[in-house]
Amino acid sequence: xxxxxxxxxxxxxxxxxAVINSSACGVIQEAMKSDAIExxxxxxxxxxxxxxxxxFDISAEREETIDALKRTPxxxxxxxxxxxxxxxxSRADFERILEVFKAHNIRYFFYAxxxxxxxxxxxxxxxxxxxxxxxxxxxxxxxxxxxxxxxxHCPGYGSVAKYVATCAMEAGMDxxxxxxxxxxxxxxxxxxxxxxxxAATGLAxxxxxxxxxxxxxxxxxxxxDKFVNDVKEVHKELGRVFIAVGEGLKDENGxxxxxxxxxxxxxxxxxxxxxxxxxxxxxxxxxxxxIKARWNKLGTNQRNAMHFASLTDVNEAYxxxxxxxxxxxxxxxxxxxxxxxxxxxxxxxxxxxxxxxxVANGEKKVPKEYINKAGNGITEACKDYIxxxxxxxxxxxxxxxxxxxxxxxxxxxxxxxLPEYM
Amino acid sequence: xxxxxxxxxxxxxxxxxAVINSSACGVIQEAMKSDAIExxxxxxxxxxxxxxxxxFDISAEREETIDALKRTPxxxxxxxxxxxxxxxxSRADFERILEVFKAHNIRYFFYAxxxxxxxxxxxxxxxxxxxxxxxxxxxxxxxxxxxxxxxxHCPGYGSVAKYVATCAMEAGMDxxxxxxxxxxxxxxxxxxxxxxxxAATGLAxxxxxxxxxxxxxxxxxxxxDKFVNDVKEVHKELGRVFIAVGEGLKDENGxxxxxxxxxxxxxxxxxxxxxxxxxxxxxxxxxxxxIKARWNKLGTNQRNAMHFASLTDVNEAYxxxxxxxxxxxxxxxxxxxxxxxxxxxxxxxxxxxxxxxxVANGEKKVPKEYINKAGNGITEACKDYIxxxxxxxxxxxxxxxxxxxxxxxxxxxxxxxLPEYM
Numbered sequence: 046x047x048x049x050x051x052x053x054x055x056x057x058x059x060x061x062x063a064v065i066n067s068s069a070c071g072v073i074q075e076a077m078k079s080d081a082i083e084x085x086x087x088x089x090x091x092x093x094x095x096x097x098x099x100x101f102d103i104s105a106e107r108e109e110t111i112d113a114l115k116r117t118p119x120x121x122x123x124x125x126x127x128x129x130x131x132x133x134x135s136r137a138d139f140e141r142i143l144e145v146f147k148a149h150n151i152r153y154f155f156y157a158x159x160x161x162x163x164x165x166x167x168x169x170x171x172x173x174x175x176x177x178x179x180x181x182x183x184x185x186x187x188x189x190x191x192x193x194x195x196x197x198h199c200p201g202y203g204s205v206a207k208y209v210a211t212c213a214m215e216a217g218m219d220x221x222x223x224x225x226x227x228x229x230x231x232x233x234x235x236x237x238x239x240x241x242x243x244a245a246t247g248l249a250x251x252x253x254x255x256x257x258x259x260x261x262x263x264x265x266x267x268x269x270d271k272f273v274n275d276v277k278e279v280h281k282e283l284g285r286v287f288i289a290v291g292e293g294l295k296d297e298n299g300x301x302x303x304x305x306x307x308x309x310x311x312x313x314x315x316x317x318x319x320x321x322x323x324x325x326x327x328x329x330x331x332x333x334x335x336i337k338a339r340w341n342k343l344g345t346n347q348r349n350a351m352h353f354a355s356l357t358d359v360n361e362a363y364x365x366x367x368x369x370x371x372x373x374x375x376x377x378x379x380x381x382x383x384x385x386x387x388x389x390x391x392x393x394x395x396x397x398x399x400x401x402x403x404v405a406n407g408e409k410k411v412p413k414e415y416i417n418k419a420g421n422g423i424t425e426a427c428k429d430y431i432x433x434x435x436x437x438x439x440x441x442x443x444x445x446x447x448x449x450x451x452x453x454x455x456x457x458x459x460x461x462x463l464p465e466y467m
Numbered sequence: 468x469x470x471x472x473x474x475x476x477x478x479x480x481x482x483x484x485a486v487i488n489s490s491a492c493g494v495i496q497e498a499m500k501s502d503a504i505e506x507x508x509x510x511x512x513x514x515x516x517x518x519x520x521x522x523f524d525i526s527a528e529r530e531e532t533i534d535a536l537k538r539t540p541x542x543x544x545x546x547x548x549x550x551x552x553x554x555x556x557s558r559a560d561f562e563r564i565l566e567v568f569k570a571h572n573i574r575y576f577f578y579a580x581x582x583x584x585x586x587x588x589x590x591x592x593x594x595x596x597x598x599x600x601x602x603x604x605x606x607x608x609x610x611x612x613x614x615x616x617x618x619x620h621c622p623g624y625g626s627v628a629k630y631v632a633t634c635a636m637e638a639g640m641d642x643x644x645x646x647x648x649x650x651x652x653x654x655x656x657x658x659x660x661x662x663x664x665x666a667a668t669g670l671a672x673x674x675x676x677x678x679x680x681x682x683x684x685x686x687x688x689x690x691x692d693k694f695v696n697d698v699k700e701v702h703k704e705l706g707r708v709f710i711a712v713g714e715g716l717k718d719e720n721g722x723x724x725x726x727x728x729x730x731x732x733x734x735x736x737x738x739x740x741x742x743x744x745x746x747x748x749x750x751x752x753x754x755x756x757x758i759k760a761r762w763n764k765l766g767t768n769q770r771n772a773m774h775f776a777s778l779t780d781v782n783e784a785y786x787x788x789x790x791x792x793x794x795x796x797x798x799x800x801x802x803x804x805x806x807x808x809x810x811x812x813x814x815x816x817x818x819x820x821x822x823x824x825x826v827a828n829g830e831k832k833v834p835k836e837y838i839n840k841a842g843n844g845i846t847e848a849c850k851d852y853i854x855x856x857x858x859x860x861x862x863x864x865x866x867x868x869x870x871x872x873x874x875x876x877x878x879x880x881x882x883x884x885l886p887e888y889m
Contacts, residue, residue: 057644090647118637119637119640121644124645125645125648210870215768215771215772216767216771218483220767222541223482223483223547225515225548226547248868340764341768344638344652345649350637352774352775353775432869435869436867436869445858446858447779447854447860448632448671
């Protein structure tokens with residue numbers, strides 16, 4: 046690229062987190078320091094924004110706005126779930142991406158997302174190389190699910206872990222208070238394939254008997270008869286039961302636990318899957334154990350809980366963004382930044398790099414040694430792994446009205462130069 | 468009672484809140500200062516604990532434990548939903564309560580709860596007077612529902628209001644980020660008869676277009692056709708829709724909105740009421756508006772969110788507890804402490820007193836002037852009413868592990884003196 050400056054683009058993809066904006070902030074602030082980069086552009090709604098040439102000039106935003114990204118949840122640039130297929134099947138889209146990059150002299154592509162996004166970045170990178178367009182693609186890890194390969198953990202996980210553990214603790218105090226009436230509480234958390242979020246609720250139980258008493262993760266095959274027995278046992282011992290469950294619970298065949306899975310499920314209610322897994326557990330508990338059960342489903346609130354986010358997570362997310370730009374400036378291409386946990390008694394985390402395609406093709410589930418033998422809880426090793434990630438409270442700017450103050454971009458749109466995306 | 472000292476008892480009733488323990492702390496710390504009171508006793512699990520003579524000596528607890536009540540959610544003494552009927556129907560129970568009080572020289576009864584609890588306290592008080600047992604009964608208001616008569620607002624409401632508004636804001640940022648995929652988000656909050664909690668989510672929308680876009684409360688008769696139209700209009704304007712809904716939504720006949728209410732509801736799914744109102748709205752939106760919808764149900768987490776509670780609420784709850792003891796010492800009996808909002812441009816709140824029976828027989832719903840004409844949002848007058856209640860962030864003790872530290876009583880049980888409760 047010689048000595049002429051080029052533009053960089055930042056895009057966010059998939060489900061928002063409390064800290065994906067902190068990563069964006071790391072990219073933006075580091076990129077704006079670089080002599081090689083003229084302007085930092087944002088792609089409104091991820092790769093969809095690139096395809097639609099819906100870009101805006103982040104460099105033109107106020108410094109305070111950019112800095113407030115560290116304290117703002119969700120995806121401020123805009124996200125999407127637009128999945129590109131193989132280079133052959135989605136060729137027109139991949140070529141369109143390159144055309145947009147060329148039209149706006151974009152030579153650096155920083156993409157924050159999960160494995161699908163790393164796959165997209167990898168393919169854009171390959172097409173650019175094949176067509177002789179100089180482009181640097183660097184991935185920034187992001188997912189509350191913590192299921193990316195090649196990295197010790199994922200930015201976004203520490204904050205969701207801190208929040209769901211807090212929710213388990215607080216709703217657990219409720220169950221302790223009112224067990225004579227609300228005897229059983231079920232906390233449903235996210236995680237369609239990996240149980241990392243459900244596992245994190247286990248940090249709430251500092252002492253035996255504290256909530257959650259039972260944790261069910263997709264990695265431990267779910268059996269209705271065993272479940273009913275677990276609940277009966279805890280109820281007998283404590284007079285109350287607090288259950289944390291990952292939404293993607295699976296049976297011994299690896300199928301999602303739905304209304305049709307197993308005799309307890311099927312007998313208890315005859316409707317197709319409405320509500321979620323917690324609703325099903327409630328029905329079975331009330332029928333088979335004979336105690337009142339209720340449930341909470343945190344939904345998207347768990348992935349945006351900036352008001353009690355992990356400072357460690359916010360800082361590491363920022364570090365990943367910075368490291369992406371530093372890598373790009375250092376001549377790296379086609380890699381994703383990873384988080385590396387250093388050996389030693391004290392937690393220390395640095396960054397590394399992994400091939401985009403290795404991340405794209407991998408998935409990290411909760412390993413066996415992190416799940417207890419009964420398949421209804423986590424081990425000390427699991428707690429040791431998660432604990433450092435939730436430490437510290439991220440600063441929140443609270444307005445005079447008692448509510449958090451979040452930033453929004455002014456979004457000065459870039460003039461479109463290409464025909465409309467079809 | 469002359470110059471001899473007597474014991475006081477504190478009991479908590481109904482659904483926990485973030486600040487009912489702060490009220491208990493106010494009662495306990497003030498009572499322990501009083502020359503008239505020998506020991507402060509706790510009734511484990513509310514009136515059930517009294518009936519079962521399941522009492523413990525709070526005065527014997529460590530000072531730090533008692534002080535930490537201010538920073539601990541749920542009902543640390545223990546709560547219940549054991550409802551007593553009329554003096555005639557539940558005569559044996561009411562007499563048992565007095566027997567327990569007599570057996571432990573309890574002359575002061577401080578009862579924190581809602582209108583049912585005030586009813587119970589009133590009847591205990593009457594029976595005591597009839598039977599010539601000197602007893603002072605003072606009620607302490609408590610309910611996240613904010614529906615108690617005679618008081619400007621209820622301790623517990625400010626904190627739930629702050630939390631649900633925060634949740635609306637954060638999940639709203641998520642919807643803004645990902646509307647191309649997750650186009651509509653529904654936040655289901657508590658409130659079976661009153662829409663105060665749903666109303667509070669409206670504080671999140673500082674600017675037009677910000678979440679929540681639509682708020683549905685039990686006080687505004689719900690119509691499926693109007694609802695579908697509301698959602699279509701917001702979607703057309705913004706490309707996304709964020710809805711807050713109180714669980715106790717009612718139709719024009721005052722019946723709860725269930726699967727059987729109205730053609731949209733009935734046509735869309737053929738199962739009996741599983742899940743909640745948000746689940747039903749989702750199904751109707753997907754079918755009738757044709758956009759993807761998802762929902763969050765905060766459940767018991769909203770009433771225990773100590774990690775982001777209102778400092779105003781915590782302080783006022785404490786003040787109510789203190790005022791209850793001061794009133795008792797001042798010769799007041801048969802009253803509940805109320806919160807009184809002083810006139811003037813600056814919010815100032817003091818305490819007053821109301822007859823227990825007036826609170827027992829009343830219910831305060833969201834008034835017409837707080838609901839917009841379309842019945843799908845709140846007015847500025849409503850915001851002005853709620854705003855001061857959520858101000859300030861209550862201090863949280865966070866441990867080195869990044870999670871809140873809550874207190875638990877040691878619970879030194881009092882020796883039982885009576886035959887077992889049947």
